[in-house]
Amino acid sequence: AQSVTQLGSHVSVSEGALVLLRCNYSSSVPPYLFWYVQYPNQGLQLLLKYTTGATLVKGINGFEAEFKKSETSFHLTKPSAHMSDAAEYFCAVSDLGDMRFGAGTRLTVKP
């Protein structure tokens, strides 16, 4: 069965600092991997996705993630945090059926 583990339920960074949110997955088939962001009182919004091909995936708002099969990881990064990045971030894995979400990581950005 597929699953994801997000390391760290809360991450705090200073404005302008590197953002690194960690995600490890488990899947019995080649995985499709996603990162979603949720702002307060809103639904989840797709940041980026990996299906096949290039392992470094770029998404919206300056975020990117790298698929590393050997490490079963799909960590999300952004070189310079902005106050508007404060939100909850979810990693997800999917086969051609449903999608399984991680527990989420709440990102706080300090001025």
Place this chain on the structure above:
Amino acid sequence: DARVTQTPRHKVTEMGQEVTMRCQPILGHNTVFWYRQTMMQGLELLAYFRNRAPLDDSGMPKDRFSAEMPDATLATLKIQPSEPRDSAVYFCASGLLTSGTSYEQYFGPGTRLTVT
């Protein structure tokens, strides 16, 4: 700008009452999901449909919850009778699954349910 819509956005009800939540998926999407989000449990998949047929509802309490898709433009989630522990935000999401490809899900804004 295609979006998933959900109604109502907020619902407060008393224990024992019936609650019906509605979702309009993005036109053309063939898969619809229902999720529940709470602080304690996070995001839980309740059920999902493909081409209006239920594929998996194992995450849903069968005795009180029911999910249907009367037509391709409407999905419903019903709780009868409601209990305080059902208080949560319920999200609907839709996606388009085509042969051999993955697909992302597009989420609605959610229905915040409070059962007193």
